[in-house]
Amino acid sequence: MRIVTAQELESWLTSGKVLEKDARGPKVVALDNGLFLKIFHTRQYPWLARLQPAAKRFERNAHLLKQLGIASPSIEETFWLDPGRGLSGCIYSPLPGIALEQVYSDCPQRFNELLPRLAEFIKHLHGKRVYFRSLHLGNILLLPDERFGLIDFLDMKRNLLPLNAWQIQRNFKHLENYLGRKKLEGFPLRELLKLYEEQH
Structure with a gap:
């Protein structure tokens, strides 16, 4: 370099x-x-x-x-x-889009409509053996084409083996801690977890 x-x-x-x-x-x-x-x-x-x-x-x-x-x-x-x-x-070159944190703050109803797709996206990441410990609403973007994108992924890695239950739990615990720090009260975390578990 x-x-x-x-x-x-x-x-x-x-x-x-x-x-x-x-x-x-x-x-x-x-x-x-x-x-x-x-x-x-x-x-x-x-x-x-x-x-x-x-x-x-x-x-x-x-x-x-x-x-x-x-x-x-x-x-x-x-x-x-x-x-x-x-x-x-x-x-x-930055991704065009807005952070899910902003979507949630500006329009909770719109965010709730995206919740099933967010659960699917996280499940997809885990299914690809991607362990992104710092996954939270600030580094997931909603793109103009309605897809999700990721930013600020320095601590991400891809496992040789599928993610274990501890890693998945830690991912969601980090998200919970993030919501607490940002004072995003009322976030439907339980609903997100339920939708995640329903993914195949």
């Missing part, structure tokens, strides 16, 4: 719009050309992050999802921002 200069990064940050950030700095930036910059602030030891760059893992997961027929962002380039600290990034 090439190393992005400090001037190039500064240009992106100055001309773009920060969409997501944390205490360590910007994480997602909308660039003026319509593409997005994603910055991976590693929590690993720098030497480990250099061996397994987060940007490359993100790119591999995007390709895997596409191979499985699941919509995901198209990665244009991956690069180093600070190799010494294991800081990597990528430029990608």
